[in-house]
Amino acid sequence: MDTVLLSRIQFAATAAFHFIFVPLTLGLSILIAYMETKYLRTGDRDYLRMAKFWGRLFIINFALGVVTGITMEFQFGMNWAEYSRYVGDIFGSPLAIEATVAFFLESTFLGVWIFGWNRISPKLHALSIWLVALATNLSALWILIANGWMQHPVGYVINNGRAEMVDFWAVVTNPYGLLKFAHTVLSGWVVAGFFVLGISAYHLLKKNETEFFKKSLKIGAVFALLSSILVAGVGDFHAKEVAHTQPTKLAAMESLWETTKDAPMYLIIVPDPANEKNSVEVIGIPSMLSILAGQKEVKGLKEFPPSERPPVTLTFFSFRLMVGLGFLFIILALWALVKFKTIENRTTLLRILLWSIPLPYIAGQLGWIVAEVGRQPWIVYGLLKTADAVSKAVEPSQVVVSLIGFTLFYGALGLIDIYLLAKYARKGPEEV
Amino acid sequence: MEFQIIWFVLWGLLWAVYFALDGFDFGAGILYPFIAKDEIERKAVIHAIGPVWNGNEVWLITAGGATFAAFPTTYAYMFSYLYTPLLIILFALILRGVAVEFRPKATSETQKKLWDAGIFIGSLIPALLFGVAFGNIFMGLKFDDAGYYGTLFSLINPYGLLVGLLFLFTFIVHGGLWVSLRVPETLAEKSVRTAKKFWYLQAICAVLFLALTAVFTNLYDNFIKLPFWFIVPALAVLCLLGTGFYLMKNKRGRAFISSALFIITLVFSGIIGLYPNLIPSSIDPKYSLTIFNSSSSPYTLKIMTIVVAIFVPIVLFYQAWAYKTFTYKLTEKEIKEEGY
Numbered sequence: 215m216d217t218v219l220l221s222r223i224q225f226a227a228t229a230a231f232h233f234i235f236v237p238l239t240l241g242l243s244i245l246i247a248y249m250e251t252k253y254l255r256t257g258d259r260d261y262l263r264m265a266k267f268w269g270r271l272f273i274i275n276f277a278l279g280v281v282t283g284i285t286m287e288f289q290f291g292m293n294w295a296e297y298s299r300y301v302g303d304i305f306g307s308p309l310a311i312e313a314t315v316a317f318f319l320e321s322t323f324l325g326v327w328i329f330g331w332n333r334i335s336p337k338l339h340a341l342s343i344w345l346v347a348l349a350t351n352l353s354a355l356w357i358l359i360a361n362g363w364m365q366h367p368v369g370y371v372i373n374n375g376r377a378e379m380v381d382f383w384a385v386v387t388n389p390y391g392l393l394k395f396a397h398t399v400l401s402g403w404v405v406a407g408f409f410v411l412g413i414s415a416y417h418l419l420k421k422n423e424t425e426f427f428k429k430s431l432k433i434g435a436v437f438a439l440l441s442s443i444l445v446a447g448v449g450d451f452h453a454k455e456v457a458h459t460q461p462t463k464l465a466a467m468e469s470l471w472e473t474t475k476d477a478p479m480y481l482i483i484v485p486d487p488a489n490e491k492n493s494v495e496v497i498g499i500p501s502m503l504s505i506l507a508g509q510k511e512v513k514g515l516k517e518f519p520p521s522e523r524p525p526v527t528l529t530f531f532s533f534r535l536m537v538g539l540g541f542l543f544i545i546l547a548l549w550a551l552v553k554f555k556t557i558e559n560r561t562t563l564l565r566i567l568l569w570s571i572p573l574p575y576i577a578g579q580l581g582w583i584v585a586e587v588g589r590q591p592w593i594v595y596g597l598l599k600t601a602d603a604v605s606k607a608v609e610p611s612q613v614v615v616s617l618i619g620f621t622l623f624y625g626a627l628g629l630i631d632i633y634l635l636a637k638y639a640r641k642g643p644e645e646v
Numbered sequence: 647m648e649f650q651i652i653w654f655v656l657w658g659l660l661w662a663v664y665f666a667l668d669g670f671d672f673g674a675g676i677l678y679p680f681i682a683k684d685e686i687e688r689k690a691v692i693h694a695i696g697p698v699w700n701g702n703e704v705w706l707i708t709a710g711g712a713t714f715a716a717f718p719t720t721y722a723y724m725f726s727y728l729y730t731p732l733l734i735i736l737f738a739l740i741l742r743g744v745a746v747e748f749r750p751k752a753t754s755e756t757q758k759k760l761w762d763a764g765i766f767i768g769s770l771i772p773a774l775l776f777g778v779a780f781g782n783i784f785m786g787l788k789f790d791d792a793g794y795y796g797t798l799f800s801l802i803n804p805y806g807l808l809v810g811l812l813f814l815f816t817f818i819v820h821g822g823l824w825v826s827l828r829v830p831e832t833l834a835e836k837s838v839r840t841a842k843k844f845w846y847l848q849a850i851c852a853v854l855f856l857a858l859t860a861v862f863t864n865l866y867d868n869f870i871k872l873p874f875w876f877i878v879p880a881l882a883v884l885c886l887l888g889t890g891f892y893l894m895k896n897k898r899g900r901a902f903i904s905s906a907l908f909i910i911t912l913v914f915s916g917i918i919g920l921y922p923n924l925i926p927s928s929i930d931p932k933y934s935l936t937i938f939n940s941s942s943s944p945y946t947l948k949i950m951t952i953v954v955a956i957f958v959p960i961v962l963f964y965q966a967w968a969y970k971t972f973t974y975k976l977t978e979k980e981i982k983e984e985g986y
Contacts, residue, residue: 277747280700281740287710288736291725298725302718303942310711311953313704318961322701322968329697333971376718378943605726607794616733623737627744634751 218604220613221293224620226586228285230579231624235279235631237578240354240399241406241441242272243347245433250340259646260426265343267643268410268430273328274634278627280321285620293613297593297603304370304379305360312356320349354399362391364594365585366459377597390459393452394585400445401581404543405574407438411550412571413639415564422642424558432554439547446540450506457507460595462522463588465515466529468503477503477512487526490516522591529588536580539573546570649947650922650937653716656954657924658917660712662910664705665776665813666820669909670902671699673821675742675769676814679762681825681836688762690981692749694828697972699746701965703739715950719940720924727787727794731779731801735772742768770814777813781806784863784916786928795929805862812855815848816909819889823902830978838898845890852886864926865919875918882911 246269253261287309290298298305326334327342334342369384370377379385414431417423457464464470469485469492470477479502484494504512515523550567553560593600674695682688714721725732745764752758778801785805788795822841826834856879859865869876885908892901920926924940927933941947 273747274751277744280703281743284703284707284739285736287707287714288725288732290714291710291721292729292732293726295722295726298714298722299719302714302721303946306711306715306718306721306942307946307950307953310708310715310950313708313711314953314957314961317707318701318704318965321704322961322965325697325700326968326971329693329972333974373943379946379949382945382949605722605729607723607726608729612729616729619733619737623740627740630744630748634748637753638751 217293217608217610217613218601220610220617221604221608222600224293224613224617225289227617228282228289228620228624229586230582231628232279232282232286233578233582234575234628235275235282236354237398237402237405237575238275238409239272239279239350240402241404241437242268242275242409243343243350244403245406245410245437246272247340247343247347248433250343254336254340260429263426263643263646264430266646269327269343270638271409271413271635273324274631274638276324278631282624293605293608294593294603295605295607297598300376300598300603301363301594302376304363304367304377304385307379307382308356308360308363308385312353312360316349316352316356320346320353323349351399354402355395358395358398359386359388359391361585362388362394365394365589366390366455367594367597377594390455393448393455396448397445397452398578398581400441400448401574401578403441404438404445405578407434407441407547408543408567408570408574410434411438411547412568415567416639417642418558419561419564419568421558426643428554428558431550431557435547435550435554438543439551442540442543442547446544449537449540453506454508457509457512460589461513462515462518462524463529463584464507465513465517466524466526466588467533467584468512469526469530470503470512470514471516472514473511473517474514475504475511476501477507479503479506483530485526485530524588524590529584532580532583532587536577536584539577539580543574543577649944649951650716650941652951653712653941653947654917654921654924654937657709657712657716658914660705660709661917662913664702664709665817665913666906666909667702667705668699669773669817670821670824671695671702671742672769672773673817673819674825675746675765675821676773676818677822677825677837677840678769679766681822681833681840686978686981687829687833689750690829690833690976691825692746692765693976693981694825696746698969700743701968703743706739712950712954716942716947717924717935717937717940718942720935723789723794723935724925727789727796728779728801730798731775735775735779738768738771738775740768742772773817774810774814777810778802778806780813780916781809783925784809784859784865784920786863786926786934788928790927790929790933805858808851808854808858812848812851815844815851816905816912818844819848819893820902820905820909823889823893823898823905826898827902827973828976830976830981834898838893838896841901842893845893849886849890852883856883859919863919865916868919868921878911878918879915882908882915885911 246265249261249268250265253259253265323342323345327339327346330339330342363385366388367377368388369379369381371380372378410430411434414427414434417427418431453464456467468479469483471490471492478498478500480495481497481499482494483492486493504510515526546567549563550557553563557563589595591599591601593603674691678688678691682691713724741764745761745768749758749761749765752761782801782803788800819841822837822844826837826841829837869879885904888904889901889908892898892904922936922938923934924937925935942950
C-alpha cells in the first residue's frame with residue numbers, strides 16, 4: 215500500500231475515533247448548564263445532583279475528545295504536508311482561531327467547573343459551564359468553517375504555487391461551512407439527547423430513583439426531539455447546497471448516473487458502479503430528487519470522467535442509512551414524550567430507548583463518510599487531489615507503524631472509556 | 647514592523663508560555679511517583695495540576711495552529727520531517743491527559759498503578775523530547791529543496807540530548823516548586839528538597855548549554871552582530887540563579903516565578919539566535935526555512951494579527967483569574983473529599 219492510501223486510512227480512523235467523543239460534548243454541555251441553572255432558579259437539589267451526575271459522564275468523555283483532537287492537528291503537517299503547504303494560508307487561520315477563541319475558553323472553564331464547586335459563587339459556577347457549552351459549539355464552528363472551505367473553496371486566488379486568502383469574510387460566511395456547522399452541531403445535540411434519554415431509561419427499568427430519572431428523561435426527550443427535527447430541516451438545506459456546489463457528491467449520494475430532468479427518487483436502489491448503472495431501481499417518487507436538490511435538472515455521474523467520481527456504493531448507502539436513522543430519531547423522541555406520564559411502566563419503550571444510545575453516533579459517522587468519501591478524489595473540491603496532498607518526506611513504513619500504534623492505543627482507550635462511562639452511568643447520582 | 651516579525655515573536659511567545667505552564671505539569675508528573683508515597687499524597691499531586699493542566703496544554707495547540715496559519719511551509723515540513731519523534735510526543739501527551747483525568751476514577755489498585763505509570767511516562771517523554779527537538783532545530787536539520795535526510799537516530803546526538811536534559815531538569819524543578827505551593831506541608835517539603843537536588847543538575851546543563859551552543863550552532867551570530875540582545879540570555883542566567891537562591895532560602899513562590907521567567911528568557915534566547923530562521927538547514931543556509939520564505943500572505947497575517955490582538959489578552963485575563971482561584975493551598979480534608 216502507498217503512503218496516500220495508508221494516510222487516508224489513518225486520517226479516517228483517527229477522525230472517526232475523535233468524533234465518537236466530540237458530538238456528545240456539544241449537546242451534553244448545554245444540558246448540564248440548563249440543569250445547573252434550573253437548580254439555581256428553583257433550589258431543587260435534584261437538579262444539582264443531575265448536573266453532577268451528567269457532569270461526571272461529560273468529563274470522562276471530554277478527556278478523550280481533547281487528547282484525540284491534538285492528533286487531528288498534528289496529522290495535517292505529519293501526513294498531509296503538501297496539503298498544508300498548499301492551503302495553509304487559508305486553512306490554518308480557522309484552526310488557529312479555534313484554539314485562541316474557543317479552545318482556551320472551553321478548557322480553562324471546564325477546569326474551573328470541575329474544581330470550583332466550593333471555591334466560587336454558585337452563579338459564577340453555573341456561568342462556567344455555560345461558557346464551556348458556548349466554547350465547545352464555537353470550536354465546532356471554526357473547525358467546520360475550515361472543513362467547509364475544503365468542500366467548497368471560496369475567497370482565494372492561486373498565487374506563488376498555493377492558495378492565498380483574499381477575502382476572509384467570504385471564508386467565514388461560506389454557506390457550505392455554515393450549513394455543515396449547523397447540521398453537525400445539531401446532530402451532536404441529538405447524540406446528547408439520546409444519551410440522556412437512554413441512560414435515564416436504564417435506571418427507570420431498574421426502578422432506581424424514578425423521580426430523578428423521569429426528570430432527566432424529560433429533558434433528554436425534549437432536547438432530542440427539537441434537535442432531531444432541526445437536524446433534518448438543516449440537512450435538507452445542506453443537500454441543496456451540495457447539489458449546487460458538489461454535483462458529483464450529490465449524484466453519488468443518490469446513485470444517479472444519467473443527467474435527468476425532473477429526477478425521481480427511488481426508495482430502493484442497488485448501485486452497480488462497474489456497469490455505471492443501478493442494478494435495482496424500484497418505487498420511484500416522481501420529481502422528488504429534483505425537488506430535494508432544488509434543481510430542475512440534476513447532473514448524473516456519467517457527466518464526469520470516472521477518475522473524478524467518488525466511490526458510489528459507500529457514499530450512497532451511508533447517506534440512505536443516515537437519513538433513515540434521522541427519521542427514526544424524531545419518532546422515538548416523540549414516542550417518549552407522548553407516553554411520558556406512564557413511561558416508568560413501559561418496559562418495551564424504555565428498552566428501545568436504552569438500545570438507541572449508539573444510533574445517533576452511527577448516524578454522525580455515516581454523515582462524515584458521506585461528506586468526506588463523497589468529496590473524493592479531491593481533498594479540496596475541484597482544486598487539489600488527495601493523491602497530491604500527502605507528505606513527500608514520509609515513508610509508507612512510518613505510516614504503517616503509526617497506524618498500528620493508533621489502532622492499538624485508541625482501541626485500548628476506547629474500551630477503557632466505555633467501561634468507565636458504563637460504570638458511572640450505572641452507579642447513578644450521588645447524594646449532595 | 648513587518649507582520650512576519652510580529653508572528654515570529656508571537657511564535658516564540660506561544661512556545662515560551664506553553665513551556666512555562668505545561669512545564670510544571672510535566673515536572674509534577676515526573677516527580678509524582680517519587681515524592682507521593684500514599685494515596686492522599688498521590689491525590690494531592692494530581693489535584694495540584696488538575697484544574698489547570700488542560701488549559702495549559704491549549705498553548706501547545708495554539709502554538710501548532712499559529713505555525714500552521716502564519717508559517718504553513720514550516721508547519722508542513724517540520725511536522726513531516728519529524729514524523730516519528732512527534733508521534734512519540736503525541737502518544738505521550740495522550741497518555742498523560744487520559745491518565746490525569748482517569749486516575750481519580752480508577753476502581754482497583756491495579757488500575758491506579760497503571761494510570762500512575764501513565765502519568766510518569768506521559769510527562770517524562772515530552773519533557774525530554776521537546777528539548778531534543780529544539781536542540782536539533784538550533785543545530786539545523788539535514789534537508790535541502792529535495793527533501794529530508796535525517797532519521798530518528800540522527801536526532802539523538804550529544805547536543806540534542808543535552809538540551810533534552812536541560813528541559814527535563816528545568817521542568818522537574820519547576821514542577822517541584824508548583825507542587826510545593828499547593829500541597830500540604832509534609833509533602834511540600836519533600837517536593838522542595840527534590841527540586842533543590844535537581845536545580846544543581848539543571849545549572850550544570852545550563853552552563854554546558856551556554857558553552858556547547860557556540861560549538862554546535864550558529865545561535866550566537868545574531869548576538870555578536872547586535873550585542874544589545876545579550877541582555878536576554880543574561881536575564882536567563884540571572885533567573886536561574888534566582889531560582890536557586892530562593893530555593894535555598896525556601897521562598898517557594900519567588901523561586902517558582904523565577905523558574906517561570908527562566909523558561910521564558912531561555913526560549914527567547916534561542917528564538918533570537920534563530921532569527922530569521924524557523925528551521926535552519928544544516929546542509930546549506932540557502933535551504934533554511936525562514937519567516938520570510940515560509941510565511942502566509944500579508945493579508946492572512948494581518949487578519950490573524952487582529953484576531954490575536956483582541957483575543958490573547960482576553961485569554962490571559964481569564965487564565966490569570968483561574969490561576970488566582972486555584973493557587974490556594976490544599977488541605978488534607980479537601981483532598982479526601984475530592985470526588986470529581
